[in-house]
Amino acid sequence: MAALAEIHAPMSVPLEPQVLDAELVSQTLAGRAEAFGTLVERYDRAVYHLCFRTLHDVEEAKDAAQEAFFKAYRGLGTFRPSAKFSTWIFSIAYHACCDRIARRKRYSDGPLPDRADPTLGPEAIAEHNDEARALRAAIDGLPEKYRTVITLYHLQGHQYEEIARVLDVPLGTVKTHLFRAKELLRRELAGLREQPVSGEVTEE
């Protein structure tokens, strides 16, 4: 019960904020479990973001994020200190999402929805004259492969190699997908600025 009470209390992990992820992994492996709590604090939101952008379902994204951290915790011994923890956890989360998408396809007869929320379609973009919302909706309208690469670009910045590692694809593929995704987004957003209502994003 004391442990559960601790969960609800604000985390007071007595670790310096500058502690490197690899150091936190080492501390966790050495038996200092609260170090993993710090890693969860650092990455739970980003991992959830990736899962939600990939799965487009709040509950599934939550489950996938939890699954990713659970797998990471259990497999912490296999983490290479030379690797980046963020890349590792994103990779686990991405593959957990892929498994869920594959399961959905297996058990679903009809076509799969490619949007989480239909209210965030192009019409909604025009209604909401909000740049962030418009950009988010435009990302949602991208084909899945581009959407994932853009989401990881958003999370990992310009580190293309890390994105390639997460997706387990060649670096060139990442660059190509990212360029095309950006082009689609740019055109979509430019089109929105010119005309209030536009069609769905299409891949050329």
Next chain:
Amino acid sequence: MNPHDELDRALFALPLETPPPGLREGILRATIYAQPAAQPALLSLWETVGLGVVLAVASWLALALSTNKVLAWQIGHVFGAFGQALADPGTLAWLAAGAFIALSLSVFNLGLPGPAVRAERS
């Protein structure tokens, strides 16, 4: 100038999705606060009961032998008779014959089919 500079700025300014309530608690509960799996019992129930019975009988016997001299004499007599019987050459011969037959049965192949041989991969 990179044609995607403006888009990059907008992308990096985009806030992350707000996680649903309970996500962090759920993760922590499943990882660092997870209850360790129950250790398998060292002995099964029947083994524990059997061990208890043996210990109880041994304790009773030890107590009875120290307090009841008649019982002690009787038990001593039984063990003495058993020892004498073992010391008898006839009994020893029969025991040796039994041990030899048991060893022969366990060592020599009496023509019974052995375990199935695994098929070799071609």
